[in-house]
Amino acid sequence: MRLKIPVLVLLVLLPVAISAQDDYSISMSISPDRIGLYDQATLIITVTGPQQNIPEPNLPNLSMFEVYSKGTSTNISFVNGKVTSSLKYQYLLQPKRKGSFVIKPVTLVVGRNRYSSDEVTLTVMDQGQATSPEAMNQSRTSSGSRREVFLTAEVDKKKVYVNQQVTLRVKFYHTVRLFSQPEYAAPQTTDFWTDMLEPQRTYYETVDGRQYKVIEINSALFPTRSGELTIGRAQVTVSVPAPRKRRNDPFSAFNNFFDRGVPETVRSNPITIEVLPLPSAGKPKGFSGTVGKFSLKSTHDKSTVEVNEAVTVTYKISGTGNIKMVAEPEIGELDDFRIYRASSSEKISKLGEIMGGTKIFEEVYIPRRSGQLTIPPVSLDFFNPKTKKYRTLKTKPIVLNVKQAEVDDDYGSAVRFGPASGRVIDPNAxxxxxxxxxxGKLEKGKPLLLVTPLYLVMNGIPALLLIAVIIGSRYREKLASDIGYARSRAARKMARKRLAAARKLAGAGKADAFYAEIRQALFSYVADKLNISPHGLTGDKLIGIFEDAGAGDEDIENAREILRQADFAQYSSARLPQEKTSEVLIEAEKFLVKLESVKLG
Amino acid sequence: MGKSVLFIIVVFIMIMAGGDVSGNDVNADSLFNSAGVKYENRQYASALSDYLKIGQSGYKSAPLYYNIGNCYFKESELGYAVLYYLRAQRLDPTDDDISGNLEFVRQFMPVTLEGVKINPFITFMDSIVSPFTLNRLAWISSILFILFVLFLCAVIYFQFDGIFVRSVGYILVIVLLVSSVMTTYKYRTDYMTVRGVVVAAEAGVYSGPGEDHDFEFNGAAGLIFEIERAEGGYYLVIFENKRKGWINKENVEII
Known part of the structure; x- marks a missing residue:
């Protein structure tokens, strides 16, 4: 009976589940199906199902394309009380080569069921043969015949030398209100060294009799190798007004008010540039590849110096071209000077569309000897693409009058150095x-000895030792100077010795000597503790001392008994049995222990 | 029995001292050697990168820091060169090469500090303390303390007396006091006092912690200072000429 309800539920849900599985469908489309090599196509996969959590489809092999996801969108509809979800996946495909590519069906697996779409074919042709996205953009216009937004890209030269500047001008045209800030994606410029030129410009331009607002972005490109190089597509994404079907809609004003726009992506055409290698004829030896038109100047901060006094020579290279790539003038080793690089700086200037600037190198020359010394000229080689010739610039030689240094010991070096006053370098260095x-010994984070426990131990143990020695010494001094204290401290030890001697005598059967030793042990102990002579002590005095010290009655009685037995044994000839001597010995030891706890005197 | 006790003592001392019982890492050694070859070939940037890699893996040694300082100098990074020479000097104050290079590169400092007053006591203390590392001073003063205590114990226990014993006692006390003062001074100057170096080519020094305060003067790479306190992104520092000011943390490095 308990199983009936779950079984019933299962029986009710099973047909629903089966019918739900049956309601799935998957489709795939591509748009456009013919594109140029540098164009893109959108692959759309739509999965429809009865529930919101639709499983993810399995994509076919798309290795012949660069694939970028454009996102997903979900649509839920209610038809006759039945819920249907539709999930749309969009991918941007950029072909890697020309050809006709069959994209295999996309599949969806739900439970044990497998669904698949039809296959689609994308034809990739040479650029110009295909219908370009720009052409498609043209079709989506308000008038039906003109473009509202489009993007162009052009270069100032299609044939340049390696490292010669190419100016890329990208223009974004629009005639409609933009609902979002245009998002600019710069074109792919592999094999180019790129730098943005002046900030973007905005102006109006008339194209085909229609006035457009234009946003222009310029870049300077310097090809890094020869051959046919391609500048990829630039792209701008922006929200533009949604197309309206009814032009005479009386509520169009309200529509405009609520319109948030639709995203629109426009792309420019790729551009191919022929890059020529630099001519080998006339190429200077050790040419570093500088291209442009430059000037070279040198200045020095002083002409008369002392030996080891630094002279700063500033080399200034100015001109147009890729100034960042200009190499430092080569300065060889000089016998008369030590040379150090002081600093280098560069200032890029962008005069309109021409890139250029100034690069400054500061070298410090330190004369090794006195006399008239010459800093030889430095040279700069570059290729001028306008004249198509190599050129070598040279600075003028710098003649220095170097005097013998006068050593002035009154000043520390710290106050004399500095470029303002001229650097004076240590003559010995x-x-x-x-x-x-x-x-050396590479170590990882060795701690300071001062903060390790070892330091505490090293210094703590001797300190403790010293304290112990001082205490011991004082104890020893007291023992030596205070006889009473020394006797008192030694009393127990002496008594123990006597008892040990008594034990030996008992073993030897010498009863009288045994009891004499017992008696002596007790008397000596008390005499030592009180620092008195044991000779004047009698049994009664001893008992009196115990009583004065506050000993218990039982203890006093025990003492009396021991003394009595000792007297008896000492003065009678009767031989005591062995067990009796042991008993007396134990009693005497007990009594001594008791005496330790009694404060005598 | 005796050997095992000795072994335990040795291990204990090594653990307590925090010593590194392992040898140099093979990779660190080979990287050090390859950096040396690059330096020889005037590939200073590449050599520097290798040396810094060794440092970044946690290793440090005076020669490593010295070589890093050399690379920075060759790369015209004066501030970092001074920084690493000072770090090297802290690990090995006896190395003349380090102090020689430090002095040499400081000659290229683009800014001169006027009015550097030399305190004779500090100069004297620096001159006697500089050949020692703090750990070495700590060892010396500890050993002297142990000797002094043993001497005292012997004198007290055996009741030694006489001019010789007293002379030895006085000498030990004086030497112990001197070493203790040196250790304390070294600890205070090298570890209690946080020092730094300007590494940026130019570093503005302000009257307060921020650029909205008055600009005092322009610090430059290689200037050494003591840090008094920090606030926000700025340090309040005292330069060698006792001039105070606030400097951006990004322009400096702690030694």
Whole structure:
């Protein structure tokens, strides 16, 4: 009976589940199905099912494309009380090569059921043969014949030398209100060194009799190798007004008010540039690849110096071209000078569409000897693409009058250095010392000894030892100077010795000597504790001392008994049995222990 | 029995001292050597990168920091060169190469500090303390303390007396006091006092913690200072000429 309800529920739900599985469908489409090599197509996969959590479809092999997801959208509809979900996946496909590509069906697995779409074919042709996205953009216009937004890209030169500037001008045209800030994606510029030129410009331009607002973005591109290089597509995504079907709608004003726009993506055409290698004829030896038109100047901060006094020579390279790629002038080793790089800086200037600037190198020359010394000229080689010739610029040689240094010991070096006053280099120093050839003992975070427990132990143990020695010494001094204290401290030890001697005598059967030793042990102990002579002590005095010390009656009685037995044994000839001597010995030891707890005297 | 006790003592001392019982890492050694070859070939940036990699893996040694300082100098990074020479000097104050290079590169400092007053006591203390690391001083003062205590114990226990014993006692006390003062001074100057170096080519020094305060002067790479306190992104620092000011943390490095 208990099983009936679940079985019933299962029986009710099973047909629903089966029917739900049957309601799935999957489709795939591509748009457009013919594109150019540098164009993109959108692959749309739509999955429809009876529930909201629709499983994810399995994509076919798309390795012949660069694939970018454009996102998903869900649509839920209620038809005759039946819920239907539709999930749309969009992918942007960018072909890697030309050809006709069959995209295999996309599949969906729900439970044990497998659904699949039809296959689609995408034809990729040479650029220009296909219908471009721009053409498609043209079709989506308010008038039906003109474009509302479009993007163009152009270059100032299609044939350049390696490292010669190409100016890429990307223009975004629009005639409609934009609902969002245009998102600009720069074109792919592999094999180019790129830099943005002046900030974007906005102006109006008339195209085919229609006035457009134009946003222009310019970049300077410097090809890094020769050959046919392609500048990819630039792209702008922006929200534009949604197309309206009814042009004469009296509520169009309200529609405009509520219109949030639809996203629109426009792309420019790719551009191919022929890049020529730099001519080998006339190429200077050690040419570093500088292209443009430059000037070279040198200045020095002083002409008369002392030996080891630094002279700063500033080399200034200015001109148009890729200034960032301009190499430092080569300065060889000089016998008369030590040379150090002081600083280098560059200032990029963008004069309209031409890139250029100034690069400054500061070198410090330190004369090694006195006399008239010459800093030789430095040279700069570059290729001028306008004249198509190499050119070598040279600075003028710098003649220095170097005097012998006067050593002034009144000043520390710290106050004399600095470019303002001229650097004075230590005459004994030729250069920084050379690097170490061995790393020494490389350690990982060795702690300071001061904060380790070892330091505490090392210093703590001797301190404790010293305290112990001082205490011991004082004890020893007291023993030596205070006889009463020394006797008192030794009383127990002496008594124990006597008892031990008594034990030996008992073993030897010498009863009288045994009891004499017992008696002596007790008397000596008390005499030592009280620092009195044991000779004047009698049994009665001893008992009196115990009583004065506050000993218990039982203890006093025990003492009397021991003394009595000792007297008896000492003064009678009767031989005591062995067990009796042991008993007396134990009693005497007990009594001594008791005496320790009694404060005598 | 004796050997095992000795072994335990040795291990205990090594653990307590926090010593590194393992040798140098093979990779660190090979990286150090390859960096040296690059330096020789004037590939200073690449050599620097290798040396810094060793440092980033947690290792430190005076030669490593010294070589890093050299690379930075060759790369015209004066501030970092000074920083690493000072770090090297802290690990090995006896190395003349380090102090020589430090002095040499400081000659290229673009800014001069006027009015650097030399305190004779500090100069004297620095001169006697500089050849030692703090750990070495700590060991010396600890050993002297142990010797002094043992001497005292012997004198007290055996009741030694006489001019010789007293002379030894006085000498030990004086030496112990000197070493303790040196240790304390070294600890205070090297570890209690946080020092830094300007590493940026230019670093504005302000009257307060921020650029909205008055601009005092322009610090430059290689200047050394003590840090008094920090606030926000700024340190209140005292330069060697006792001039105070606030400097952006991004422009400096702690030694």
């Amino acid at each position: 030729r250069d920084i010392g050379y690097i170490k050839s061995t790393p």
